[in-house]
Amino acid sequence: MNIEAVREHFPILHQEINGHPLVYLDSAASSQKPRSVIDAVSRYYEQDHSNVHRGVHTLGSRATDAYEGAREKVAKFLNAAAPEEIIFTRGTTTALNLVASSYARSVCKEGDEIVITPMEHHANLIPWQQAAKATGATLKYIPLQPDGTISLADVEATVTANTKVVAVTYVSNVLGGVNPIKEITSIAHRNGAVMVVDGAQSTPHKKVDVQDIDCDFYALSGHKMCGPTGIGALYGKKALLSNMEPIEFGGEMIDTVDLYESTWKDIPYRFEGGTPIIAGAVGLGAAIDFLEQIGMDEIDQHEKRLAAYAYDRLSTIDGVTIYGPKENRVGLITFNVDDIHPHDVSTVLDAEGIAIRAGHHCCQPLMRWLNVSSTARASFYLYNTEEEIDRLVDGLLKTKEFFGYAIG
Template structure:
């Protein structure tokens, strides 16, 4: 990636503790380019109004911008229809919607829900709640030694009783890319449904939900250069039509009586209340920004950075690297000897290098790794090999500091 891209992110042009900022916490949230910041600012300065209600000019502009964003998202992930695109607060809300509405309606005692130990809590706890409410059983796929998932291991746990397979496309800790397309085909052969957590995949690679043939796909705007507070649930139209809303109030109704009500058609029956209008506008601008660069180019850039980072980080004696040595996404998770990850992150921050430390909302995976926590450096389109060099230099200093 060239210097012109870096200049689109004003937040990166600052010093932290007397050092130029190196931001390596992109798996938690990405930074926002000027195009997104200006799009949200322009909306609030010129078009701010509630949508789907007023016939005045501002209301029409706001509605056009909001529904235009839906069209952009549908095209970005190759959905068949805008009716299959539900705006939510983020991946967590989207996955909870699927679990609470669809999961609870199709599962009953004796049914099975298949997960992996890699899952982020937002794609694990909702299914625990479904199991508790319905009597369904949770089953987990066995991981390979490097933390990856194989189709063969998924096949071992899927039976005719399996109703749902829920899986992250990319692990936010191990950096592995799971075979969700093949698992979706397996799920459908057994009469089950495939739910994909796309939070860590959508920002980094081209997504085609029709090619994946998943039944549901969830992702967040803030990890892909968009604003916080906006996310997307994609669902196959027939399945979404069969589901009941989980939030009720204004905007999502067709007719309301004193004792009963009916709902609007898709997608609006799942979008009760005033929606996240500015967030949708910002997400549309983020998609334009990413597509102008090219998702294939972003993926290629990250793969090169990941390869370089793994080579450099492996040179540090006493550092334990988790996950496969070859990977498609720019993410490295590690521990530096007996030094607690929070201490590592604190010392790195003193050098202006921002990484994440903790359990990364993946406590079952931490237990599988036999680690209470790990440190994680995650890259995006504006990061460079020089950023990796700064990380390595800071880690060497941290090692020396702790003896």
């Protein structure tokens, strides 16, 4: 992969921050956008904007074709069996809430179990807390190994015949490790449970095949994979989606409406009430085109090289603690510098033009498991370079020096 050619597609990267060339190491929070995505959204608003599905005029037809074309691109990108298995949402959070509110609350009862892990983002934790409270089901956690990985033996011991839902992140947004999702799915299915995958941190970085994984639901966010904010998708097996009730009601999702009763459209439309996120879907489709042009395997290998390089370089700095496994990780390094608050680390780095994330990363239970209140996180994507990691290392050494620590 020609990294300099890739970087030319991202206009935001060609600027200075605080007098230094920007080093953007916060793609796990939100990736930057290539020119083709920006142009696709602008072109839609300038030439094709109309509401979808409702009108028979030319603009309405163009907008509908663009919107449904984006659905087909997402389906192909995930290897879904059919486009109607793709529900457009505001993002991973909305997608997971849809499954927890519509599916889980309809199938779970007292005595049933919902199984998750302590590493989950709040978006894949709180919805299941609420579903458990609403139904009387028990919320159970697969324990983590000391390095933050998941043991399949622990999965086998936690998932039982009473388990109705297993919901696990494919890639931890803190630990960076890639979880054995296909194997966990198999265990869930052997026990009669459905498998829900939080794909927010996996979809941008590696090739995903939902039919090969055999998961029942898979959620993603467009803004983490070069697409616009406010757009995401839920994949669900057709047999499951067809028996789920919508949780938002209004225009677009109805078949017939009488004064006291209404009926719903078939999937996917019953779950897309109101005017949908048309421009976002167009932008997501353009982002998929861009990623596929480069190649997901190329992106995966590039990030693995960066992660290994960053892990080795940060490991040479005295007082730096790195969290998560060394092997089998995506381009993400979460760390702390002894006695320096992550917010202070981030502030000093920002003065050097380096953007990282600091805080609990919407993973407070995982922070408690790590025995920290917060961490710093540097996350890499297809446009990052080893030279930028060198800049990060130099910035961390300056941070230590600024706070009075010996350089090492």
